[in-house]
Amino acid sequence: MRDNKNDRRKVFTSAHRLCGVVLVSSLALALLFGARSVSAQQLPVRTYTTADGLPRDLVLRIVRDSHGFLWFCTADGLSRFNGYEFTTYGVEQGLPHPFINHLLETRRGVYWIATNGGGVARFNPAPLPNQQPQVRNLFTAYPVGDGPATNRVNILRPCGASVGRHRWWSLPPG
Secondary structure: OHHHHHHHHHHHHHHHHHHHHHHHHHHHHHHHHHHHHOOOOOOOOOOOOHHHOOOOOOEEEEEEOOOOOEEEEEOOEEEEEOOOOEEEEOHHHOOOOOOEEEEEEOOOOOEEEEEEOOOEEEEOOOOOOOOOHHHOOOEEEEOOOOOHHHOEOOEOOOOOOOEOOOEOOEOOOO
16 A cells, blocks of 8 residues: 555646646747747837926936826925826925925825925825815925925825824934
């Protein structure tokens, strides 16, 4: 009985190795012959500038949100691109500082903005209950320091334990 089990193991192991060799050989041949007939497709690349609606040609960060919009963080504000045109938000719309370092969208769809001197801002696309629609700010500012030098926030990261109800930020060292 013991010899029968050992024989079966040897046959199974040999068959298993043979399948592996055949599979690797087949894959190598397919790659060798298939690589000659495959050509890379050139994807279209488009460059956007201030002429297209960006507030500045230098973009610090690009973030894609859950709706498919692209957000461009620049030194002159935050721009949202819908695939056709840019909508730019600056201090006129309530940003506490024009220099934008980062944007974070939470799981609930709330947008947080890290500025380079105005702390953190929350984007409020709809009017707050106590604001008149025609004179409202689109952003609520949350300072993290006493002045511009201590209000620099480089990057936002969601974390499991939030501070307060919904704020997260990381500050530069020093």
